[in-house]
Amino acid sequence: MRISNGALLVVVALTVPLLVELRTVLSWVSVELTVLESTLLGGVLIGTVLVWALWPEDGDTDPSRP
Secondary structure: OOOOHHHHHHHHHHHHHHHHHHHHHHHHOOOOOOHHHHHHHHHHHHHHHHHHHHOOOOOOOOOOOO
16 A cells, blocks of 8 residues: 555545535636536546555565565
């Protein structure tokens, strides 16, 4: 794991207000996102962070090797 559990929780928790504010900022430049689009974007973003965080650091997928 690339990041501690606590830090991962903080990153995921800070993603929610980031997405809400991103929707607000984009509306200032006439880009309208629906709630569904924001939710999908958030899911993709959180999924990407989780994949990165849970991927083995050295690329080795065999946990039995030291």
